[in-house]
Amino acid sequence: QVQLVQSGAEVKRPGTSVRVSCKASGYTFTSYGISWVRQAPGQGLEWMGWISAYKGNTNYAQKFQGRVTMTTDTSTSTAYMELRSLRSDDTAVYYCARVYGLDYWGQGTLVTVSS
Amino acid sequence: QIVVTQEPSLTVSPGGTVTLTCASSTGAVTRGYYPNWFQQKPGQAPRAVIYSTYNKHSWTPARFSGSLLGGKAALTLSGVQPEDEAEYYCLLFHGDAQLWVFGGGTKLTVL
Numbered sequence: 238q239v240q241l242v243q244s245g246a247e248v249k250r251p252g253t254s255v256r257v258s259c260k261a262s263g264y265t266f267t268s269y270g271i272s273w274v275r276q277a278p279g280q281g282l283e284w285m286g287w288i289s290a291y292k293g294n295t296n297y298a299q300k301f302q303g304r305v306t307m308t309t310d311t312s313t314s315t316a317y318m319e320l321r322s323l324r325s326d327d328t329a330v331y332y333c334a335r336v337y338g339l340d341y342w343g344q345g346t347l348v349t350v351s352s
Numbered sequence: 353q354i355v356v357t358q359e360p361s362l363t364v365s366p367g368g369t370v371t372l373t374c375a376s377s378t379g380a381v382t383r384g385y386y387p388n389w390f391q392q393k394p395g396q397a398p399r400a401v402i403y404s405t406y407n408k409h410s411w412t413p414a415r416f417s418g419s420l421l422g423g424k425a426a427l428t429l430s431g432v433q434p435e436d437e438a439e440y441y442c443l444l445f446h447g448d449a450q451l452w453v454f455g456g457g458t459k460l461t462v463l
Contacts (some may be wrong), residue, residue: 274398281441281454282392282441283399283445284451296450298451299449337403338391340400340409343397
C-alpha cells in the first residue's frame, strides 16, 4: 500500500533552517511528483510547491521562492523540503502529498519556530 | 495575488444534501483548473475526495460528487452522514502562473 512517512517534529530558532523528509513506499517513486503543503495552527492549507521525482523539476509558490528548496533522492524514494530563514509565522504542520490529485498524504511534521 | 474563495461555514441535517463551492479571483473555474477537494477532520491529515473536477478516489463514498456550477467548482454531498462533519478544502490549478492555490476551507456542520 502507498505510504508517505515523514520525519519527526522540529523546534527551530528564528533565522535558522529546517529540513523535512518524506519517505515513499508502495509505488514507483519516480512515476509521481511530491507536493508540499503546510498548515499553521488553526489555519487553512497552503500549497508550497512541488517537485517531479522523475526529473527533479520544481515549481514553488511565489511566497516561498528564494527560501525553500525541494529535492528528491530516488535511491531511497525520499523527498525533502528545506525552508530557510525561519520566522515565527513559519510555525506549522508541514505535509508531503503525492501528485497528482494529492491522493496520498504523509502524517505531517510539526515545525515550531521559537526563540 | 490569486485568491480562492469558499463558504466559511455550512450546516446540514443528517440525510440532507449540501453543496460547497469554490471560486477563483481570476475568473470562472473550468475543467482546466483541475479542481480537487479534500476533507480534513481535527488532528488528521487531509484526505482527498475528488480530483480533476468530478473524479472519485477508490475510497470516496458514493454520496460525494464534484461538478462545475455557475463558474465555480462544486462539491455536493447527498444523504449526509454524521461522519461527514469536517473542514473541506478545494484546490485549483492556475495554469498561467503554474500554481496551485487552496481555498480557505468550509467548515461543514452536520446537525
